[in-house]
Amino acid sequence: MISSLTLPAAHVVQRSRGSPIAMEHQWRTPGDDHANARQRSDILVSRWTRTDARPLEVVNPGSAARHCIAMNLKCTSLTFVHAGRALAHGRVTAGAVQITAPEVPCSAVFESPGDVLHLFVSQQVLGECFEDVFGHPHAGEIRIDDPKLVRDPALERLGQALAVSQSDDAALGQVFTDSVSLAIVSRVIARHFTVAERQTREASALPSWRLSRAIEYVDAHLSESIGLADIASSAGLTRMHFASQFRRATGMRPHEYLLRRRIEHAQHLLAQSRHNVLDVALSCGFRSQAHFTTVFKRLVGETPFCWRRKASVDR
Template sequence: MTSTLTLLPEAAVDAVTKCRVSPIGIEHQWRCPTDDQADARLQTNILVSRWTRNDTQPLKAANPGTAGRHCIATNLKCTSLTFAHAGRTLVRGRVTAGAVQVTAPDVPCSAVFESAADALHLFVPQQVLGECFEDMFGRPHAGDIRIDDPRLVRDPALERLGQALAVSQSDDAALGKVFTDSVSLAIVSRVIARYFTLAERRQTREASALPSWRLSRVIEYVDAHLSQPIGLLDMAGSAGLTRMHFASQFRRATGTRPHEYLLRRRIEHAQHLLLASKHNVLDVALSCGFRSQAHFTTVFKRLVGETPYCWRMKASLDRQADSHVSGGE
């Protein structure tokens, strides 16, 4: 029996080799995709690469920023480093696995690694960001998207997606790329959703202040019901708003929380009664909506600096002194 050895054509060998190549590139330089990934034909795709080092000796790394692409970095294992973004140090010390950081295009970063490190980097072009935004919100974004919040975030969903992407392996290059592309898009969509949802919430909080006509209604209601129990629901109802919307808008308009405003208004009214009437402290407390003299005294001292009795005595002496001076003149 004779045996024969069949040699595969060179093209077939290349095909077999490519079938076993991971769709995730290995970075030789920190935050730099490999040359074949950066091919011009891939400029509309997400590039995925991995930076790994097992050395524990300190290592300095720097990157001038990727032109036209955001970099979404996911830390895959705990590491110690100093990380600077656009010249500003964001991290100095231990970073846990799962931490995510986003760098906008052309923003320089640097790091000093003090221990072993393993990070996944997604380089996302503007076209993909725009498509994800439109899918998430049902409308195109006006102009280019630029995520300018470089702080590290912890998001369980992003952490799970990053870990799934890191451990993915396939003998079928086509299937491997489909999986990588799908998970990468899920990561980008999550980042887009988090960033723009939080941004809209911040804008809502910053832009919404209680209009003056609503504020006047609240003030009138409080002044008319100082002797009665007043809750947040009552104050919000007088302004025609829900409790959630009222509290944030009231604080934006006045610089104080509704409860704190109510206490100060009760104390101001109490000061007026202490001077203008002969009611004892307990009667004044009840007339201003306090349930007990002890609570009234505590709040009065916190806001005024003295107990109601001492303040009344000093205020009366001051008024007498002023009247003597006026009479002498």
């Protein structure tokens, strides 16, 4: 059974005291506590979080005048539809970013818990960031109508910094949020107006059917010692051609994707099983607990032990 559009109150995480980031009660809809922010800021930042694993359908008609930058904070499974076109079906990893132009309707069906940061950006801010990045004004309105999911390590780090920031000083918290939000928008502007031009001169990305084969192979061999040649062979390509096309298709190197999938699998085992950390590390393809802990902390932000303890408290 699909749950209702409005996020149940029991699954809404309340905003921390002093935090300028509001929690959304409805997907992609900033709360009423943003009323004052609308007067002083042209970037509204809110967070949509749910812990319920039951399927939930959400719909949004699109902001009337603002672009929406969605930053996925944790791995989730969903079907995401943008302007009537399905952009994602299945697992979406942490760090994925998607941009929706004004008045573009979106919907999603979440099949697992989710945590998404939303930045609602005015035309004025887009113009100011463009001029700051390129040194001259943009001719006319800026419309970023390139809805595909993208991966950018810089955007991921900025989004994580914004998500974990807390301050007892509301004014200080607002300054930090505004600064990081502007950095995110500037990065989006730079990517949109430079990456598109560069991609026209590059070879095409890995076709979806080859990408699916590679992903299926990785998922089936997470506990084994596999190399680039193995993954490339599963897609029917040489290492050189596969690595470059995979990166253009996903925004990640094959090795980085493999590490992220292993960590995501490890999170599942830590949360759902009683295996100790060493057993989890070995079953996810790591040859030592030390290496596993190092990679886990780099990608998740805390050690496996601390993450498991917090996950247990949340449940």
